[in-house]
Amino acid sequence: MIVSNIIAIAQKELQSYFASPLAYVLAAIFWFFSGFFFVEILIGKQGLIQQVALKEQTEIVLSSVDVATEFLNAYSAILGTLSLLIIPILSMGLYAEEKKQGTIELLATSPLNNWVVALGKLIGVTLLFIFMLLPSLFYEAITFSAAEPPIPPVLPLLAHLGLVMMAVALLSIGMFISSLTTSNLVAAILTFSIILFLWIIDLMANNIGGWLGNSLEHISLLESYNNLVRGIINTSDFVLFFSYIFIGLFLTSQSIELFRLNHQ
Amino acid sequence: MSSKTIEVEHLSKAYGSTAAIEDVHFSVDAGEIIGFLGPNGAGKTTTMRILAGYLPATSGTVKIAGYDVHRHSMEVRRRIGYLPEVPPLYPDMSVKQYLYFVSKIKGIRAGDRRRQVYNAMVRCQLIERENTVIRQLSKGYRQRVGIAQAIVHEPPVIILDEPTVGLDPRQIIEVRNLIKSLAREHTIILSTHILPEASMICDRVIIINQGKVVTTNTPQDLQGQLEISSGYEIELSGNLEIVLPLLKAIPGVTNTILDNNLSIEDTQRHMLRVTCKSTTEPGKDIAALIVRQGLELHELRRTRPSLEDVFLELTTEEPLSVYNQ
Incomplete structure (x- = not known):
């Protein structure tokens, strides 16, 4: 019952993304840039392969370079940055649109709990995000199959899992922001500001060190993402991701309850 | 448990210090059509929203089919169909897609969805538009989709907030006939600011002004x-x-x-x-x-x-x- 409701909401959310040009435009932009950087990092003029070739020519290779792993690190960082840019646009309409169109009254008077709706929406937008990541996973599969020494396939998969986890955490926060307003634009701008703020926290964590830097590192999503990219599986990283997701869902439910209380 | 389908007692709602409705009380028998009549700003929409469980009341109780709207919210939600002032439509969906979605979230079993969606479309004369995207529908059709949405799960109680507002005269007649055809099987409560409409469709008319019930009348009394x-x-x-x-x-x-x-x-x-x-x-x-x-x-x-x-x-x-x- 609850599960089928969650699926129904997620399905509806996906349907509405693909009914509007927004999803296609976003996917096109995302695919263009992720493809462009893939090529640049790998075989561009300053690309990794070129660098290794130069080093080999000048015969100053002291240690062997693991191109595959270096590439995965560099490319994952780029994918992460691109994702941070599109997440606010993916999450902006989740509730703002429902409030603007009045469909929130349908959802709020149907036998659904607020958190069921919120979870359904989050799953819907997550599926869209995963769909957008598929081409990059495909490129990596082709590239890494030719890597010498071979790279364990679990590494790029872990990196993508990390990316998805980070995205869901931020989408959940973005969904909460969207539930506070009736304007998509305001929701997108606020979510982007929060993402920038979290980014700054990450930079601070890396730079200031000490106990403060250490504790900031613990709440930095990017740091947890990097751990997974490097193949490090920490329970604490997953706890962090799920904490963000849970907080977003919880605040969304509460904010919708409050919105109803004061709706005139 | 009483035989009344809707029981409203001492219902009040305040936004900050302004009272939207004050001490509203009435009851509705099963199968009745009740008109909630009042000028704009009288508190009709507020009352409808409280009945539908959308807005919590500041004080007072509403019972629908014996369940308290606030305490047994989910039980009540299963038993009502609600058309808000603005029909809650997803413009990118087709009529059929939309009604299927509603039938899912209203908890209709998978095996019954096809039949109930079809029935609602027949009832509201939407069959020839079932694959039209809602964005492209005229206002009259959208209103019908809104009503179809409220009846697709065959609820015992239907709450319609200004169902004919903004329609042209022919559409108004169609919608009124549709509402009349739903009577008896369902208990219907509708709000309107058009007097003849209320006296035409309804068994009883509750007149509300400035948040208070002024009188409850049959259309005949009203005529007097x-x-x-x-x-x-x-x-x-x-x-x-x-x-x-x-x-x-x-x-x-x-x-x-x-x-x-x-x-x-x-x-x-x-x-x-x-x-x-x-x-x-x-x-x-x-x-x-x-x-x-x-x-x-x-x-x-x-x-x-x-x-x-x-x-x-x-x-x-x-x-x-x-x-x-």
């Missing part, structure tokens, strides 16, 4: 109330002394009121109100009498009772002050 304000507005000049008693003697005429405030410019001109039973049309007799008595008739206009008139009659001691506009 209306007779007081049904009549003619006459502008004439000449000596009224003889005419007034004769006018009162015309069958159907109930009263005459001379409105001296409106004897404008020329003191010879008078504004005269003649009230009559709403079922009679003594206009030609009135005109004939005035002409026969040698008075000059400048204007004779039939006045229909407006909702405002009824309100004033129900809420003030001077029922006819409305004419001193």
